[in-house]
Amino acid sequence: MNDVINFLKTRRSTTAKTMISGHINKSDLNEILACGIRVPDHGALNPWSITVIKDNARSRIGRDILAPEYILNNPEATEEEIDFEKNRFLRASAVIAVLFKPVSHPKIPLWEMELSTGAVCLNILLSAQSLGYAAQWLTEWYSYNDRMINEVGGKPQTDKLAGFIYVGDKEKEPVERRRPKKENVINFLTE
Numbered sequence: 001m002n003d004v005i006n007f008l009k010t011r012r013s014t015t016a017k018t019m020i021s022g023h024i025n026k027s028d029l030n031e032i033l034a035c036g037i038r039v040p041d042h043g044a045l046n047p048w049s050i051t052v053i054k055d056n057a058r059s060r061i062g063r064d065i066l067a068p069e070y071i072l073n074n075p076e077a078t079e080e081e082i083d084f085e086k087n088r089f090l091r092a093s094a095v096i097a098v099l100f101k102p103v104s105h106p107k108i109p110l111w112e113m114e115l116s117t118g119a120v121c122l123n124i125l126l127s128a129q130s131l132g133y134a135a136q137w138l139t140e141w142y143s144y145n146d147r148m149i150n151e152v153g154g155k156p157q158t159d160k161l162a163g164f165i166y167v168g169d170k171e172k173e174p175v176e177r178r179r180p181k182k183e184n185v186i187n188f189l190t191e
C-alpha cells in the first residue's frame with residue numbers, strides 16, 4: 001500500500017476537547033495553507049477564503065465575540081460557560097476559518113462552489129494531520145453567527161462559514177470511530 005493510501009485509511013481527527021495548544025511551526029502552517037488553496041474548483045472561481053486565527057487573536061475573539069454573542073443567545077449562561085467561550089479558541093495552536101464566498105456565474109451552480117469550499121476544509125484537515133498535528137473540522141454555533149462571519153471578512157447576507165479547522169498537538173493517538181460498512185454506502189453499476 002502506498003503512503004498516501006495508508007495515511008487516508010488510518011488518519012483520525014483529534015477532538016478540540018482533547019488536543020493541546022502548543023506551537024505550530026511556521027513552515028508547516030504555510031504548507032497546510034498552500035494545500036488548502038490547491039483544490040478542485042470549477043471555473044477557478046476561488047469562491048472561498050481562509051483566515052488563520054492564532055496567537056492573541058484566539059483570546060481577543062473569545063473575549064470580544066464568542067463570550068458576548070453566547071450571552072446574547074443564552075441569557076442564562078453560567079460563569080463557567082462564559083469562561084469556556086472566552087477560551088474556546090485557546091484549545092488549539094491555530095484555528096483556521098474557511099469562508100464560502102459565492103461568486104455570480106452564468107453556468108457554475110452555487111452547489112459546486114460549496115463543494116469546492118468543503119474541499120478546502122478537507123485539504124487543510126488532511127495536511128495538518130499528515131504533518132502529525134491534532135486537527136478537527138468544527139462548525140459549532142459560531143459558524144452561524146453574523147459577527148463571526150464579519151470577523152473573517154465575510155458578508156452575512158451571502159457568505160457562510162464552512163468550518164473552523166482546529167490545529168494543535170496530540171496528547172495521545174485517537175482511537176478509531178464507527179465507520180460505514182462498504183456495502184451500505186457504495187454501489188457499483190456495471191451494465
Ligand SMILES: Cc1cc2nc3c(=O)[nH]c(=O)nc-3n(C[C@H](O)[C@H](O)[C@H](O)COP(=O)(O)O)c2cc1C
Nearest residue numbers: 011012013014015136137138139140141162163177
Ligand atoms: C462540516 C462539518 C462540521 C462539523 N462540525 C462538528 C461540530 O460542530 N462538532 C463536532 O463534535 N463534530 C463536528 N464535525 C465532525 C468532526 O470534525 C469529525 O468529522 C469527527 O470527529 C470524525 O472525523 P475523522 O473521520 O476525521 O476522524 C464536523 C464535521 C464536518 C464535516
